[in-house]
Amino acid sequence: DIQMTQSPSSLSASVGDRVTITCRASQSISSHLNWYQQKPGKAPNLLINAASTLQSGVPSRFSGSGSGTDFILTISSLQPEDFATYFCQQSYSNPPELTFGGGTKVEIK
């Protein structure tokens, strides 16, 4: 099974800060990596798929990079609505047996 290790598990940041969240796979997953944002009481929302493709309607301050085993989600200038929990997820196999990272909670400093 492919394990996903996400770090940090939480962080405190201020509006306007640049934030980076990392996700590491236990084996190479090429670019089969997706990022989600989840707010309390809501279903997750897909932000980025295939490691770096921004979904329609997602602000351009979000970006994703990486391939193989190491991936990064960057928020270039944190906005009040970005305080949430972020998850990475791999879908390397076909059909896709998914694994999620443990999540990163972004809190207000």
Place this chain on the structure above:
Amino acid sequence: EVQLVQSGAEVKKPGATVKISCKVSGYTFTDYYMHWVQQAPGKGLEWLGLVDPEEGETIYAEKFQGRLTITADTSTDTAYMELSSLRSEDTAVYYCAKDANGLDYWGQGTLVTVSS
């Protein structure tokens, strides 16, 4: 408009079985895998399994093998998730989610509470 609408909250006793539905609209049901994801209170996301609605093929996470059944009814465009031998640690919100190279649409979630 794509919609995934799940059935309502359930309260079950330990050892019981729960079956949750996920009715889709706004896209061709048989064109995309449907996944089910568990989220225990205050915890992360755990993948349960998937169904290919066109073929009926299913894949389950090893942790839930033997207790989990996922099905798809193409006559009603509805996916189902059935979890048996419930225990307290199965208390969670369960989501269905459509897979289009990423889980791009999700149901609203169904809370299952397991309590004696």
